[in-house]
Amino acid sequence: MSDQELFVNNNGKIISNTGHSIAAGNRGYTYGDGLFESMRVMNGKVLNLGHHFSRLTEGAKILKMRLPAFYTTEFFQQQIEELIQMCKISEGARIRLSIDRLGGGTYLPDTNEVSYFIEIYPIEQNLFGLNAKGLEVDLYQDIKKTKNILSNFKTKNGLLYVLAAISAKEKGLDDMLITNDNGQILESSHSNIFVVSNGVLYTPSLSDGCLAGTMRMQVINLALKNGLKVYECPILPSNLLVADEVFLTNAVRGITWIGGYRTKRYFNTTARKIVTFLNEEWDV
Structure with a gap:
């Protein structure tokens, strides 16, 4: 895939992803003044675009x-499909759709109009699969995630997640779990989190401040559809010590199971079931 020619869509203009593509003064770059969505492509088709x-x-x-009136699911479906075809992607890929406020102004913008930017990157896996080795994780203590009106969305301010991921690498771990000011576990540096005890799934509530993940919601719906109980409730570190399983969810990777939290070890029976449900759901 290294020699595969890739393109980006810069507000309707298709250009190579190897050249300059962001104009000076872009507010997503200068102020983090934007939003983004990461999406999965399977069999050359983007998944779950409507929810994103x-x-x-x-x-x-x-x-x-x-947002302009022509920004619709159907509009972005067309833009993404064109990019997939131009990049000759027939199996798996990840897509990032960004919306930035137009350049101009300082902290006070000159306008609230926006532009969009779409990137695509092939991945080796076409179907969702489970990691062979469980992740090793711990709690990220340096910064807490404060609940506010932005907590549930993917904004361009990702420093909390960047520093958590760096901390994991420095400690020889695979990921870090992020908590809120009440000490409740919300998510990891890149995913939502589920805890399994006695066959029941538990995941943090959106009101606690976790990201409103599209895969999180899909897993909840698939679990309920297949007869598994799911509860949205506070997750504390003590809950991890008595859990049977812990797994992470995001739109691109699907399900990633955690093998250990400190001295506690976990199984992955339920995580395997959810992966099967996902692939059956998206049998495109």
């Missing part, structure tokens, strides 16, 4: 961005 676009539009309202 819904979260994007909700986030834009919070950020007081003015």
Whole structure:
């Protein structure tokens, strides 16, 4: 895949992803003044675009961005499909759709109009699969995630997640778990989290401040559809010590199981079932 020619869509203009593509003064770059969605491609088709676009539009309202009327699911479906075809992707890939406020102004923007940017990157796996070795994780203590109106959305301010991921690498771990000011576990540096005890799934509530992940919601729906109980409730570190399984979810990777938290070890029976449900759901 290294020699595969890739392109990006810069607000309707298709250009090579190897050249300059962001204009000076871009507010997503200068102020983090934007939102983004990461999406999975399977068999050359983007998955779950409707839910991603819904979260994007909700986030834009919070950020007081003015989306054009032609920004619809159908519009971005067309733009993404064109990019997939131009990049000759027939199996798996990840897509990042960004919305930035137009350049101009300082902290006070000159306008609330926006532009969009779409990137695509092939991945080796076409179907969702489970990691062979469970992740080793711990708690990230340096920064807490404070609950506010931005907590559930993917904004361009990702420093908390960047520093958590760096901390994991420095400690020889695979990931870090992020907590809120009440000490409740919300997510990891890149995913939502589920805890399994006695066959029941537990995941943090959106009201606690976790990301409103599209895969999180899909896993909840698939679990309920297949007869598994799911509860949205606070997750404390003590809950991890008595859990049977812990797994992470995000739109691109699907399900990633955790093998250990400190001295505690976990199974992956339920995680394997969820992966099967996902692939059956997206049998495109």
